[in-house]
Amino acid sequence: MTRGRAMFFWTALLAGGTYLPASWLLPHDALIIAWKGAxxxxxxxxxxxxxxxxxxxxxVAVLALGAAGDVLLETAGLTTGALAFxxxxxxxxxxxxxxxxxxxxxxxxxxxxxxxxxxxxxxFVFPADRAAAPAIALYATGLAAMAAIAWLSxxxxxxxxxxxxxFAVSDLLIFARLGPLHGSILPDLLIWPLYFCGQALxxxxxxxxxxxxxxQGSPRRLRR
Numbered sequence: 001m002t003r004g005r006a007m008f009f010w011t012a013l014l015a016g017g018t019y020l021p022a023s024w025l026l027p028h029d030a031l032i033i034a035w036k037g038a039x040x041x042x043x044x045x046x047x048x049x050x051x052x053x054x055x056x057x058x059x060v061a062v063l064a065l066g067a068a069g070d071v072l073l074e075t076a077g078l079t080t081g082a083l084a085f086x087x088x089x090x091x092x093x094x095x096x097x098x099x100x101x102x103x104x105x106x107x108x109x110x111x112x113x114x115x116x117x118x119x120x121x122x123x124f125v126f127p128a129d130r131a132a133a134p135a136i137a138l139y140a141t142g143l144a145a146m147a148a149i150a151w152l153s154x155x156x157x158x159x160x161x162x163x164x165x166x167f168a169v170s171d172l173l174i175f176a177r178l179g180p181l182h183g184s185i186l187p188d189l190l191i192w193p194l195y196f197c198g199q200a201l202x203x204x205x206x207x208x209x210x211x212x213x214x215x216q217g218s219p220r221r222l223r224r
Contacts, residue, residue: 012042159205166198
């Protein structure tokens with residue numbers, strides 16, 4: 001990673017890492033909304049600078065849609081923001097599917113299937129408003145598919161699969177805040193750090209394979 005490229009990554013971490021305390025201390029205005037979107041947007045810019053293939057640009061799209069979702073949640077509401085995130089999950093599924101590892105179904109399938117089933121189930125159970133539960137579970141199905149395919153992909157599990165799981169846990173805390181964790185401080189403390197760490201790990205893991213130390217990027221050669 002050259003110094004110039006690294007600057008974008010560390011600036012992204014600075015923006016993402018300082019957003020939560022800033023949101024507590026400053027008025028909820030255009031500055032805070034832009035601050036919220038800046039972290040993942042800068043990750044997208046960092047990935048774009050290094051994109052050399054379709055897979056690289058798919059990662060850029062995933063991150064750009066995430067940044068759009070961050071802003072749209074504040075400016076256009078939950079449904080519009082969720083649609084942006086869902087579009088990002090679909091692009092991520094395409095990216096991971098293009099780069100599957102040689103699979104041992106006995107070892108790999110249980111975790112993938114567990115994610116695929118458990119995440120939507122929890123998303124459906126959590127909301128106290130039962131009328132909203134089906135739509136939330138539908139979104140969570142896309143989230144779960146992304147997390148499951150991330151586990152099956154050849155990208156490093158310690159970064160990409162973990163990042164996808166942190167993203168999923170962050171969203172589940174949002175849904176839990178609508179039900180069993182209503183009024184709890186835990187979602188307020190954990191949702192953003194888990195989400196942003198997840199996005200940063202995904203970006204770092206994918207870029208590290210596609211653009212770092214493995215030629216033109218051959219994630220199928222990678223293991224854990």
